[in-house]
Amino acid sequence: MIPQTIQRKLIFFKKLKRKVVVLIAFLTDWGLKSHYVGVAKAVMKQINPKVDIVDITHEIEPFNVRQASHVLYRASLDFPTNTVFLVVVDYGVGTARKAIVMKTKNGQIYVGPDNGVFTVVAEEYGVQELREIANRDLFYKKDPSFTFHGRDIFAPVAAHIEMGTPLESVGPRLLYYEALRIKKPSMIGDHLEGEVAVVDTFGNVSTNIPFGLLVGLGVEYDDTVRVKIGKKEYKASVAKAFGDVEPGELLVHPDSAGFLEIAVNLGNAAELLQVSEGEEVEVWR
Amino acid sequence: MIPQTIQRKLIFFKKLKRKVVVLIAFLTDWGLKSHYVGVAKAVMKQINPKVDIVDITHEIEPFNVRQASHVLYRASLDFPTNTVFLVVVDYGVGTARKAIVMKTKNGQIYVGPDNGVFTVVAEEYGVQELREIANRDLFYKKDPSFTFHGRDIFAPVAAHIEMGTPLESVGPRLLYYEALRIKKPSMIGDHLEGEVAVVDTFGNVSTNIPFGLLVGLGVEYDDTVRVKIGKKEYKASVAKAFGDVEPGELLVHPDSAGFLEIAVNLGNAAELLQVSEGEEVEVWR
């Protein structure tokens, strides 16, 4: 679906060579007001004092698994191949939802709840290995709390994997994972379809439609396209950068991960279009 | 008061053995908008370039020493025994309030202003050693600013202690520290009393009442209890996890630190109950 990302990964392997970087990339909806992020890090540092943790963000909208799934994939594109992703957006903590570890075909490892949060990375990279977290020796306490699996299960399992614990010792293989229903990006006749993936701090509206698909419509930079969201329709310039259009003007452009993004130069596109994540988007020439 | 935490600490010591982890755990009300947190870290890294700093949170409500005191204790439960806690919630900076170092009986060390912020850790762990910070050789500048003791006094003293500076060289012993008046958790006849300790990002209302005290009332999971806050009274189910009750329903359950927490499944209990930190709470069977 997005050939340029595969190419990027290949370049990546060459660059790294013998310089092995093992990071834990940490993504939650816990916010930074509570002490939860800090204690999860304290738990990991007790397993490996030298563990290197990079925060992706802790401000996923509470319980918004769809947003987390898109953000996780976008972030993952710029992390090294052997990164362990600790992802806790977990509205079902304490219920029967499984705890899983997923290794994708690009060599990255994902640790978190089985609630759909890994849908996009699984679809984009392919799943190489999937296991249920079951080995209580890897837990922070053998009897974990009912409400804080992030600290008690996911963080220590991620730290043990980063230290070299093989996946087979985490728990038994699984055949299925929970997947979100996501509007797949596609070209249908003379238009493109997809969904709003991420709205960023600036109100930029990024879709899951690869920008390169515009070529199939015969669209070039400086052309105008029509963007349909719900029952509304807008005209937007196809641009390389915000500054190519006037302040306040709508544009579509390739975002930093290669997706078609709808933005307003020096303005807030999400407010202008009254659009939110998960909404379907069409782009017509 | 909370036997399960003592037990946890014992397990802790065994696990650690020779793997010494020395962290600085950092807690303030400075927010992340200002550059204050960054420069305090820069000061510590000039004393020990390898210092390992874990942020607990910097979003304590400004000047809210009571909130900080409860959050500090909860976070401390998951940090290793020799952690140095740098705590700066300091409405009285530049006045006559003392600067102190407190070593608690569990082996943790606390650095900050003597304004009550260490009340809960002192009561829960017991105080082993208490000193006034007086040795200007440990300061960032011998003449510290009047308004930023976090950078000029507390951060460098914490870094020096983490590097091995003995407490006796920090300053003279003190006999007393400032303590907040906190509604102690207790069982009185057929009900429990305590106070609201922490309201988290999700609106979960955690008290300082150990969940285990419910056993003394003869209450079991799936029973219903009455929660009294101010003049209002609510019914709540006793549950292990949010998902055990219907969405929008009130529950009491053990939070991640073992305290009785009042919550709403997929909702915001603090908004529903219009409750804030420090308010007294009663739980009746």
Next chain:
Amino acid sequence: MIPQTIQRKLIFFKKLKRKVVVLIAFLTDWGLKSHYVGVAKAVMKQINPKVDIVDITHEIEPFNVRQASHVLYRASLDFPTNTVFLVVVDYGVGTARKAIVMKTKNGQIYVGPDNGVFTVVAEEYGVQELREIANRDLFYKKDPSFTFHGRDIFAPVAAHIEMGTPLESVGPRLLYYEALRIKKPSMIGDHLEGEVAVVDTFGNVSTNIPFGLLVGLGVEYDDTVRVKIGKKEYKASVAKAFGDVEPGELLVHPDSAGFLEIAVNLGNAAELLQVSEGEEVEVWR
């Protein structure tokens, strides 16, 4: 202009001696909701797995180059001499604005867009070397995105410089950098002039006027001064610390970087004065 900072730096050099600390200090307007900060760190860690990154803040008001320029200078005072500052407040990304590296005469190095964000550090420290970033071998990808130069250009260039890449290999020398128009602090007859530099989380209003200039007016602690902002005028006590005046009372005092700050004891001065950054300020005896 601010002799006390120069003196501070001299003490600094002595303290450091052979203990070399090389930090990357990271300042943006990206916020912490997006994954941008995390992926920029992932890129730097792929260049140097041991790189030590200290966040100054990522909550500069979006596109507010003036705010960033003042905050950067204030933060820089407490970072070591060989720190590499990665500064991305970049409303003009993708346009013709240059990407630059600036070495100041105090030995610090600044990496970011040429849009005025380095105005204050350049004026305060003096510029020793100025280069345009041109060497694509230092980029994350040889064809950087149009919208995320923070990840694709600035972060990797900062990491390479921190690793020892000499500035001459970054790109050709420049003779000019873009400078903001800033109301220079000065004493004119019987009053001081300057501008509001930074409003912090607590609503403290810090100016770019060195507090020491008050001496020239013959003002001493406990005197009263008149503060003029726009057409309004206020009386304020000259104090060492917030606690020296009554709660709710206005004061001027030296802030943590030695500048004249307007504050309210246990209150919010920015709200009281309805003042914002960049506004001109006068102080009369």
